[in-house]
Amino acid sequence: MxxxxxxxxxxxxxxxxxxxxxxxxxxxxxxxxxxxxxxxxxxxxxxxxxxxxxxxxGTDGTPDAGGTVTVRISVEDVRGERGGRPATLFRHGRQIATRFGRDEKPRLGDGVVLISGGFQSSAGSHNYLELGPLDDTVVEVRDVPRSVAVDHELQIVGEEGRPDHEALRAERERLAARITEIDAILGD
Structure with missing residues (x-):
């Protein structure tokens, strides 16, 4: 965060x-x-x-009354400065990913998780590094103030401190199916 x-x-x-x-x-x-x-x-x-x-x-350090959320964003390419400086993508006050060398794998920022896609094994040149995300690269960024997610219309996928109702419903359905299965076995 x-x-x-x-x-x-x-x-x-x-x-x-x-x-x-x-x-x-x-x-x-x-x-x-x-x-x-x-x-x-x-x-x-x-x-x-x-x-x-x-x-x-996205914050001045004052606690956000709406709490924090996890959001998904698409990763776009960025180019580093001349002289081999790293190629770093920053969004909404967060470091998303950085490539330090043309042939090095990019490093994700704190609280950032790769969901889909990935990065090219090599991107840019020695003098002009590029991040090199594939077309469908999406990451989840955790601990984003809710106000930032709402202001920038980001896709919210989870809310810290609040139950994930969709996951709970899916688990309930799975458990109900398992109970039905157990009842059928015990009924024999």
């Missing part, structure tokens, strides 16, 4: 967050500077900083 923590004290607002390529230039535009592992802003810009965090990460 992407963790964003925003605190304000002593006239400064600090942001601790995972890397996202959309954050640094936008943070600098708000007067932010990287210092000691956190981004530091003037506290008078706290609401703007929180708005930017919600835009980039």
């Amino acid at each position: 992407s963790t964003v923590t925003i605190t304000t004290a002593g006239g400064k607002t600090t942001v601790r967050s995972p890397y996202d390529p959309n954050w640094p230039s936008s943070a600098r535009a708000l007067g932010g500077r990287w210092s000691g592992g956190v981004w530091v802003f003037d506290s008078r810009d706290e609401e703007r900083v929180r708005e930017l965090a919600r835009e980039v990460y």
Whole structure:
């Protein structure tokens, strides 16, 4: 799960967050500077900083009243920067997958599971790495704030802390069929 923590004290607002390529230039535009592992802003810009965090990460660190969900997304190709920098796909404040070398297998981000498809065994060139997903590559991303899933119209496939009614119905049907089977055996 992407963790964003925003605190304000002593006239400064600090942001601790995972890397996202959309954050640094936008943070600098708000007067932010990287210092000691956190981004530091003037506290008078706290609401703007929180708005930017919600835009980039989907959260400003405030617990989402709707909880978190698991969503499915299609993986699209991305190209790394010149000089062999990794090809990384970021979506909704999350690192989805990264390829560090042309002939290396991509690594999925935390809380990301491959559902279908896959990745080419080699993608891009030495200078321009590519992620290389196959056409039907779909992943599940866990622990996404419900508000992000709703705002971006993502396919929700599971809700943490809530029972999966479809799975429970299927299990009930399977168990009922097994009980009928056992009753038939015992009746003989």
